[in-house]
Amino acid sequence: MGRKLLLEHDNKPGIQGLEGYRANGGYRSVEKALKLMSPDAVLEEVKKSGLRGRGGAGFPTGLKWSFMAKPPGVPRYLVVNADESEPGTFKDRYLMERIPHILIEGMITSSFALGANTSYIYIRGEYFYIYRILERAIEEARAAGWLGKNILGSGFDHDIHVQVGAGAYICGEETALLESLEGKRGNPRIKPPFPAVKGLYDCPTVVNNVETIAAVVPIINDGGDEYAKIGVGRSTGTKLISAGGNIRKPGVYEIELGITCEEFLNSDKWCGGVEGRALKAVVPGGSSVPIIPAELYFKTAKFEPRLMTYESLSDGGFATGSMLGSGGFYAYNDAQCIVRSTWNHARFYAHESCGQCSPCREGTGWMEKILYRLEHGQGRTDDIDLLWDIQRKIEGNTICPLGDAAAWPVASAIRHFRDEFEYHATHPTKVKDPKHFEKEPFKRIPKFASA
Amino acid sequence: MATLKAVTTTEGTPPFSFSAEALAECKRLIARYPDSKSKSALLPILHLAQSENEGWLSVNAMDAVAQVLGIQHIEVYEVASFYSMYNLRPVGRHHLEVCRTTPCMVRGSDDIIAYLEKKLNIHVGETTKDGMFTLKGVECLGSCGTAPMLQCGAKYHENLTPEKVDALIDQLRNEPRTNYTDL
Ligand SMILES: Cc1cc2nc3c(=O)[nH]c(=O)nc-3n(C[C@H](O)[C@H](O)[C@H](O)COP(=O)(O)O)c2cc1C
Ligand code: SF4
Ligand code: FES
Numbered sequence: 001m002g003r004k005l006l007l008e009h010d011n012k013p014g015i016q017g018l019e020g021y022r023a024n025g026g027y028r029s030v031e032k033a034l035k036l037m038s039p040d041a042v043l044e045e046v047k048k049s050g051l052r053g054r055g056g057a058g059f060p061t062g063l064k065w066s067f068m069a070k071p072p073g074v075p076r077y078l079v080v081n082a083d084e085s086e087p088g089t090f091k092d093r094y095l096m097e098r099i100p101h102i103l104i105e106g107m108i109t110s111s112f113a114l115g116a117n118t119s120y121i122y123i124r125g126e127y128f129y130i131y132r133i134l135e136r137a138i139e140e141a142r143a144a145g146w147l148g149k150n151i152l153g154s155g156f157d158h159d160i161h162v163q164v165g166a167g168a169y170i171c172g173e174e175t176a177l178l179e180s181l182e183g184k185r186g187n188p189r190i191k192p193p194f195p196a197v198k199g200l201y202d203c204p205t206v207v208n209n210v211e212t213i214a215a216v217v218p219i220i221n222d223g224g225d226e227y228a229k230i231g232v233g234r235s236t237g238t239k240l241i242s243a244g245g246n247i248r249k250p251g252v253y254e255i256e257l258g259i260t261c262e263e264f265l266n267s268d269k270w271c272g273g274v275e276g277r278a279l280k281a282v283v284p285g286g287s288s289v290p291i292i293p294a295e296l297y298f299k300t301a302k303f304e305p306r307l308m309t310y311e312s313l314s315d316g317g318f319a320t321g322s323m324l325g326s327g328g329f330y331a332y333n334d335a336q337c338i339v340r341s342t343w344n345h346a347r348f349y350a351h352e353s354c355g356q357c358s359p360c361r362e363g364t365g366w367m368e369k370i371l372y373r374l375e376h377g378q379g380r381t382d383d384i385d386l387l388w389d390i391q392r393k394i395e396g397n398t399i400c401p402l403g404d405a406a407a408w409p410v411a412s413a414i415r416h417f418r419d420e421f422e423y424h425a426t427h428p429t430k431v432k433d434p435k436h437f438e439k440e441p442f443k444r445i446p447k448f449a450s451a
Numbered sequence: 452m453a454t455l456k457a458v459t460t461t462e463g464t465p466p467f468s469f470s471a472e473a474l475a476e477c478k479r480l481i482a483r484y485p486d487s488k489s490k491s492a493l494l495p496i497l498h499l500a501q502s503e504n505e506g507w508l509s510v511n512a513m514d515a516v517a518q519v520l521g522i523q524h525i526e527v528y529e530v531a532s533f534y535s536m537y538n539l540r541p542v543g544r545h546h547l548e549v550c551r552t553t554p555c556m557v558r559g560s561d562d563i564i565a566y567l568e569k570k571l572n573i574h575v576g577e578t579t580k581d582g583m584f585t586l587k588g589v590e591c592l593g594s595c596g597t598a599p600m601l602q603c604g605a606k607y608h609e610n611l612t613p614e615k616v617d618a619l620i621d622q623l624r625n626e627p628r629t630n631y632t633d634l
Contacts, residue, residue, distance in 0.1 A: 087591035128605045161483040166534035183493035185533040250596035344553045
């Protein structure tokens with residue numbers, strides 16, 4: 001246990017530059033793919049690996065690639081999603097900052113499989129300094145002949161460009177990202193058509209997360225079967241988890257999928273346990289996934305140990321489970337207030353809604369207002385049912401999944417922590433102090449509630 | 452939070468033209484996209500314009516961007532008003548953007564914001580009288596493991612404490628304007 005595929009050489013001197021990266025085996029996957037393999041053979045390895053999209057949805061990467069339309073004479077694009085704006089997620093930043101060449105290597109190998117001669121990295125504007133790091137790395141790769149015309153004499157041409165965004169969470173949604181890359185507002189497109197058929201400039205396009213594309217490197221180096229040996233069931237390989245909140249050792253960790261949640265949170269190898277106080281709740285995969293109480297993080301409703309896998313974290317559905325999502329993990333100790341946290345989440349989604357669909361635009365605003373008043377001692381008990389009603393009316397009724405992502409944190413908070421919401425409505429003076437649970441934690445009775 | 456009004460007129464704002472250096476950079480950016488798709492360079496070029504216009508996008512600056520790209524003014528305005536990193540009104544010399552999203556809140560961002568408000572004697576969204584600092588609350592900056600944190604120009608300032616904030620403010624007072632495009 002404990003194999004690292006992406007961060008193996010994380011601490012090697014000079015790993016940020018081409019020379020240091022090469023010295024640690026870098027660009028072998030490009031040599032292997034371009035010299036010894038056909039594009040379809042590369043695709044086959046990715047399929048065998050069982051790799052699933054690391055951006056949040058967990059869609060099988062090989063399958064996604066196989067949807068790429070191939071009309072003759074039309075360019076195809078690979079676009080890397082480096083927008084990383086899901087609260088709690090900071091793994092792509094870590095990877096790009098420390099080992100930029102692994103992304104570039106993965107892009108060349110992947111583009112070869114997809115038949116894309118140009119690829120773009122769309123990086124959030126706030127990561128301007130990483131944009132510079134990537135530009136330098138691309139320059140180095142170009143100068144060394146890893147990019148350009150007829151790479152390694154294979155006849156394959158490829159070039160990579162980086163584009164900065166300018167602050168908009170919605171541009172992480174793949175079609176909004178493509179709009180933004182075309183120099184427009186980040187309004188998600190109606191699907192179908194999917195990007196694999198009509199993407200960037202109406203050409204066939206694959207959009208993948210940074211970590212997904214980086215994982216193609218070890219998959220091609222060692223073979224898809226080798227990759228698939230790591231993990232449990234349909235959760236194969238390793239995953240970067242960015243861990244934050246009230247834990248002793250926040251940071252980015254590469255785990256083998258399948259370790260227990262207990263080990264991840266409590267072992268000194270990873271999070272090092274909860275800081276100071278008792279664990280109250282966990283958001284295991286970024287702000288969009290359901291929040292779950294401590295006991296449901298460690299064990300499923302059937303009292304089986306919960307594992308860090310796509311399947312195990314969602315075991316029990318939304319009634320008692322959550323999701324692995326983007327791997328943006330954060331923990332709450334018992335000084336934290338779930339109503340305050342839910343209000344904060346709601347404010348985030350209200351701020352980030354692109355405004356195209358009424359349920360999302362209006363609903364997120366209303367949820368924020370109602371949660372604000374509950375948290376500030378101006379709420380009513382009916383507010384809880386009202387919130388429940390609003391979130392249900394958003395879910396499933398919008399153009400893009402941001403609507404669902406805004407609804408789920410509210411729904412899960414009410415589902416598991418309803419008594420805390422009621423307490424807010426009935427104890428207005430107590431909750432006026434913003435640190436109301438710091439001295440006296442809320443006494444919750446652990447239960448497996450259902451909706 | 453109250454939305455702050457954009458300046459939507461050219462009246463009373465200085466004229467704008469790109470430096471020769473920035474124009475060369477625009478050309479380099481445009482060359483990254485297929486021939487008929489130069490509009491793709493709009494976002495990065497708006498960043499350049501903002502850096503050359505004291506940290507904000509006046510109508511004059513946006514019109515110059517439209518000209519460089521050969522697109523309609525409205526195509527620039529609608530984009531500039533969509534993205535949170537573009538400032539549509541003047542800002543202080545240093546724009547302090549404190550992350551206030553949940554994972555940062557859990558690690559004490561509320562306290563850092565309160566500390567900054569008190570220290571600078573302004574509320575979130577305001578600029579100090581001397582035009583030195585603008586304080587802004589922003590959403591997750593991908594730095595949750597080193598929270599609380601703030602961004603100023605291209606730099607992230609992480610694991611903030613009141614002492615670190617004091618030192619940063621003192622240091623910034625003596626520095627030229629910070630921009631996202633700083634190297
Ligand atoms: C509102 C919203 C925000 C998203 N943000 C990101 C993001 O920041 N990074 C990312 O890789 N995927 C993000 N996604 C998922 C993308 O739409 C897309 O599924 C992903 O980039 C596909 O790559 P993958 O298959 O490699 O995961 C977001 C989705 C939604 C609905
Ligand atoms: S769900 Fe929200 S963010 Fe997505 S398209 Fe509709 S309004 Fe925009
Ligand atoms: S929540 Fe502040 S950086 Fe992520």
